[in-house]
Amino acid sequence: MTFSEPRNGVLVVAASGECDLAEAPRLEETLVGLARSRSSCEVLLDLGDVTYLDSSGIAALWRANVVLDGAGCTLVLVSPSEAVRRVLSLTDVEKWLEVRESAELSQLRSR
Numbered sequence: 350m351t352f353s354e355p356r357n358g359v360l361v362v363a364a365s366g367e368c369d370l371a372e373a374p375r376l377e378e379t380l381v382g383l384a385r386s387r388s389s390c391e392v393l394l395d396l397g398d399v400t401y402l403d404s405s406g407i408a409a410l411w412r413a414n415v416v417l418d419g420a421g422c423t424l425v426l427v428s429p430s431e432a433v434r435r436v437l438s439l440t441d442v443e444k445w446l447e448v449r450e451s452a453e454l455s456q457l458r459s460r
Contacts, residue, residue: 358389358390358391359390359391359392359393360383360387360390360391360392360393361393361395361427362379362380362383362392362393362394362395363395363397363398364376364394364395364396364398364399365398365399366398366399366400366401367399367400367401367402368399368401368402368403368405368406368409368433369401369402369403369405369406370403370405372406373403373405373406373408373409374409376406376409376410376413377409377410377412377413380392380394380409380410380413380416380417380424381412381413381416381417383417383422384413384416384417384419384420384422385420387420387422389420389421389422390421390422390423391422391423391425392417392422392423392424392425393425393427393449394410394424394425394426394427395427395428396426396427396428396429396430396433397427397428397429397430398430399429399430399432399433400430400432400433401432401433402432402433402436402437403436404440407436407440407442410424410426410442410446411445414445414446423447424446425446425447425448425449426442426446426447426448426449427448427449427450428449428450429448434448
């Protein structure tokens with residue numbers, strides 16, 4: 350995972366590869382760590398290079414979102430790959446997490 354420098358209270362985290370039973374705990378730990386190190390922020394999780402997302406990845410996003418929300422932070426999923434978008438749609442994740450298109454991420458990075 351990579352991180353951008355925070356700008357105006359926004360931090361971009363880029364994940365890649367598979368988010369499955371083996372990798373989901375790492376993603377959750379990373380996101381929860383952000384909640385512990387900031388008082389309020391928006392965390393954009395760039396999923397453009399994630400090739401696979403299973404139920405353990407969804408659960409990790411859920412748990413991390415709860416912790417981030419408690420710390421006054423907002424988790425936003427950005428630029429999901431087609432495979433990830435399908436899973437997000439099938440599991441109704443978009444009902445409890447905001448999902449943004451890549452254009453908005455590009456605009457943020459270019460500021």
